[in-house]
Structures are given as C-alpha cells and as structure tokens.
C-alpha cells in the first residue's frame with residue numbers, strides 16, 4: 001500500500017466502544033448500526049448470541065454458558081464511505097478488566113443511557129476511563145418510546161454526575177405513547193416518529209425555525225412546549241464546540257429509540273461526521289507514532305483464552321496503531337526483542353470469523369497465540385524498537401483467597417498463578433501476615449476463567465474462598481507500620497511488592513483515616 005492509499009484508508013476508520021449499564025439498549029442499538037452497515041441482514045443476530053441460542057463449535061465453555069462470544073467482541077462494517085469498528089464492552093457478570101482495557105483501544109465512545117433510569121453505576125465506571133483518556137464521548141438517550149424522565153433533567157445529570165457538558169443535538173417531542181418526533185436542532189429539521197414507514201419523515205425548518213411545509217404537529221400542544229424548550233436550550237445551554245467534543249469535555253446528546261429504530265440514523269450520521277479517525281499513539285519514551293507511519297505497530301489489549309481443551313490456543317487482540325498489517329508479515333515483540341511471523345490472524349464480523357489478509361491503523365485483529373503474548377505488549381516492524389504506553393492498572397473490587405486443592409501440586413499451582421497473572425487475567429496480592437495468595441478482579445467472570453484455566457492448562461485444582469467486595473487503597477511504604485493492619489483492613493502487597501490495605505467497607509476506610517490522618521491512601525484507576 002503506498003503512502004497516499006494508507007492515508008486514505010486510515011482516514012476512513014472510526015473505532016469506538018459503546019458504554020452503558022446492562023439493559024440500557026447497547027445490544028439493540030448495535031444491531032441497528034450493523035443493519036445500516038448491511039452486516040446483519042436479520043435483526044436479532046447479536047441478540048441471539050447474547051441469549052445463547054447461537055451454537056458455535058469452538059466457543060469456550062464459559063462463553064457457552066454465558067452466551068457471550070469471541071466473534072461479537074469486535075464488529076466491523078462499512079457505512080457512508082467509512083469503515084466502522086465497534087468493540088464490545090460486556091456487562092453483567094461478564095464485566096472484567098478486559099472491559100476497561102477495551103476502552104484503551106478505541107478512539108471514541110458512545111454512551112447509551114436509558115431515558116427512564118438516567119446515569120447508572122456501570123456507565124459511570126466506564127465513563128471514568130474514557131474521561132481519563134480524553135476521548136470524544138457521544139451520548140444516546142434511549143427508549144423514547146417509553147415514558148422516561150424529563151429531558152432537561154437527563155442532560156443536567158450529565159454535568160452533575162459525570163462532570164461533562166451536554167449539547168442537545170436534538171430534542172424529543174413527546175415521549176412514550178405521546179412520542180411525536182424529534183426537534184433536530186443540529187440539522188434544523190423535524191424528524192417525525194412513525195410506527196410504520198410512510199415515506200420521508202424529515203421536515204425541513206426555515207432559518208427562523210419555522211416549518212417550511214404544512215406542519216402535522218401544529219395542533220399538538222406538546223409541540224409549542226418543545227419550541228419553548230428549544231429556545232431555552234439555544235439561549236442558555238452549552239454552545240456547540242467541536243474542539244471541546246474532540247477532547248471529551250462536551251458530549252453531543254441525541255435522543256431516540258433503538259428498538260423502533262428512531263433517531264438512530266440521525267445519530268450515526270452525526271457521529272461519523274464528528275468522531276475522530278485514528279490519531280497518534282504515545283510511546284513509553286514519550287514520543288508519538290502517527291497512524292500513517294509506514295511501519296506497522298500495535299499493542300495487545302485483551303487476551304481471550306479458548307477453554308475448549310481440543311483448541312488450547314488463545315486469541316490476542318491487537319489494536320493497530322500505525323501502518324498496514326499483512327498476513328504472514330514478520331514483526332518484533334518488544335518485550336522479548338524476538339522476531340515472530342503473524343500468519344494466523346483473524347478479523348471479526350458480527351456473524352463470522354474470517355482470516356484477515358490486510359488491515360490498517362484503527363483496525364483490530366485477533367492473533368492466534370500459543371502463549372507468546374501478554375497484555376500491554378507492543379509489536380512492530382522497522383528498525384526502531386517501540387513500546388506503547390503501559391495500560392493502566394484498574395482497582396479491583398472483588399477478592400478471593402486462593403489455595404491449591406492438592407498440597408502436593410504446589411509447583412504447577414505457582415506456575416499457573418504466575419503465568420495467568422502476568423497475562424493480565426487477574427490481579428494477585430499476598431497477605432503480609434500469613435503469606436496467603438489473594439486474587440483481585442473487577443468482575444466475577446475473571447475468577448471463573450482463572451479457576452477453569454488453572455485446572456485445564458496447569459492441571460491444578462484450586463480452592464477459592466470469597467472475601468467479597470473490598471476497597472483497595474495503596475499506602476506510601478515510608479508511612480507504613482504493620483501495626484496499622486487489623487481485621488477490618490487487611491494489609492497485603494501487590495505483585496510489584498507495593499503495600500496496600502483491603503478495607504472491609506467505606507466505614508472501615510473512614511475509621512482508618514480518622515485514626516491516621518497523616519497517612520496518604522491512593523486508588524489506582
């Protein structure tokens with residue numbers, strides 16, 4: 001691929017994740033987007049996978065049980081001259097550190113909010129990571145076909161709870177059974193809500209905001225109210241500011257109903273207009289690599305183990321940061337300095353896995369891996385060694401004490417733990433007083449995967465004792481006194497030897513802070 005072709009190909013890429021709390025409508029909106037891209041011909045394909053009706057021979061056991069799949073982790077489609085990559089961020093108990101790390105591999109995020117519920121806990125957690133990265137965030141307030149909260153409240157909540165300004169791109173005209181349409185502020189038009197398709201549903205407005213055609217909403221009292229609200233928003237609301245959007249300081253807010261496919265296309269068109277193409281990535285050395293650089297490079301943000309004992313391989317997910325990937329190419333793995341050939345690669349579509357021949361910066365590829373890769377690894381071509389910035393460590397919230405079932409098998413137990421921890425499957429801590437191993441995770445699934453893999457890959461049955469939710473807080477080693485540890489705040493060290501306390505609850509943490517006001521406690525991300 002010559003430089004010009006590469007540049008054009010990169011410029012077309014839009015890579016994002018949808019963040020939301022379970023049940024807000026992420027699956028439904030993803031399906032609608034895929035339909036626009038012509039990928040899923042039959043609505044319900046993604047959903048069928050979610051509910052486990054889809055049989056795939058090589059799904060790992062836990063995937064099957066939970067009905068999640070590798071194939072739906074990344075979805076790609078073409079629309080309006082753009083190549084769109086959607087990365088899945090699983091919810092419910094499937095929530096794991098991988099979910100957070102996925103956000104390190106995208107260039108923007110779409111936040112889906114249920115109009116009846118507003119901002120929910122999981123959305124808040126995922127938002128925090130996007131905010132830390134400073135990537136653009138687009139908001140879709142869903143389920144307008146049901147009665148929800150006052151739109152003014154919902155937009156205000158973005159600022160109050162998340163600390164991000166909201167700019168209403170459109171405004172609902174009614175809700176639930178009374179839903180009539182959307183006042184499209186950005187495109188200066190009215191989008192009529194129709195339960196069945198009766199042709200063109202966009203009505204243009206003139207410069208003064210008056211309908212240029214006969215107004216079917218004239219009689220509706222709600223329409224007059226909306227006109228007043230829109231005036232208020234235009235006068236007192238946030239100003240549209242593309243620069244603030246680009247830095248994640250302002251989120252364009254769209255209303256709609258994913259289920260009835262209302263407002264989704266309007267959202268997608270505007271999203272593709274403002275969402276960024278892949279940009280430069282920072283290296284450990286503090287330099288930046290442009291996506292159009294002729295050398296290929298990328299980093300591994302997720303490793304998915306195949307639990308099927310007949311297929312003992314894993315898939316390492318690579319975010320391509322620069323250049324072009326070609327199947328069979330030789331790259332260097334920076335951590336080891338070793339050369340390796342990338343011959344076994346795969347790309348993901350909504351309903352199949354395909355061998356990928358080429359891909360460019362912004363795309364995600366999966367590499368079949370027999371244990372070479374770790375999370376955070378950089379691979380590259382070219383003479384200059386390259387390591388992308390370390391992926392952040394996320395504060396675990398769930399903890400388990402772990403021991404080997406068979407005390408005679410300590411060796412495989414230790415080997416398994418060390419390797420799985422290095423790979424990024426779970427966090428490992430050790431108690432100061434007893435030396436016990438404690439695992440930390442952000443989601444229950446991580447423990448299940450760990451236990452399964454220990455048995456299957458390392459032939460080590462493990463016993464796990466839940467310690468429940470705890471708050472992990474790191475302490476400056478200079479301020480540490482082992483006497484500070486009590487039954488309510490367990491003193492442990494992380495795998496780098498740094499000391500931290502696992503507090504029973506908020507009360508225990510406050511109690512500690514009152515007792516030792518000079519001691520500094522910090523949390524990771």
Ligand code: G4P
Nearest residue numbers: 022023024025026027028142143144145146257258259260
């Ligand atoms: P998630 O991936 O974020 O967890 O949510 P998902 O899309 O699965 O949607 C959760 C539920 O909300 C589903 O209902 C879905 O049909 C419904 N839903 C999504 N978008 C809308 C919308 O715009 N309007 C309305 N009224 N409902 C919406 P369910 O009962 O759990 O599933 P199903 O059995 O109806 O498919």
